Amino acid sequence: MLWPSSIALAHELVARGKSLAGVRILELGAGTGLPGIVAATFGARVLQTDRLDVALDLCRRNAERNHVAIEHRVADWTDWSLDERYDLILGADVLYAERLHSFLRHIFETNLEPGGRLLMADPFRARSLPLLEALEANGWKISLSKWTVGESGNGVPIGVYQLTAP
Secondary structure (H helix, E strand, O other): OOOHHHHHHHHHHHHHHHHHOOOEEEEEOOOOOHHHHHHHHOOOEEEEEEOOHHHHHHHHHHHHHOOOOOEEEEOOHHHOOOOOOEEEEEEEOOOOOHHHHHHHHHHHHHHEEEEEEEEEEEOOOHHHHHHHHHHHHOOOEEEEEEEEEOOOOOOEEEEEEEEEOO
8 A cells, every 4th residue: 555654755755856866765664665766766775674575575566667776675673683874764654653663763863874864754643743752852853844645625634754863
């Protein structure tokens, strides 16, 4: 399924376009892979991760169909072992479970290059806010872009939060 948050994040990446060339990107919970494919189209070097092999297989096929080179790895947030650093970390609809927030925060702090950014797309879920508020309280800078995904009048409002570490 292509989630509205993934579509909004893809639109945000299109808006940033040429600034993505050469940027090292980590995509969390890649699903169908749309945001990473968009970023790779603009010349970013993308690693897509998901905990499900079937999702990464779909990502691979979608990348091939779109003629972009993307690296893929199975990775579980609760048993994270990647230590590479990235200029940009992407996540579409990944803030949904408060029980996972500490694991996501660990990934952000471990894998974000100094001076790097996070782009997290979320449909304004109340349970997503505690992580964003905790990061902001610890000096992270947060800005918000608002997108509406879907037909006029029936669209889903999505926030794309840009976070930079202190």
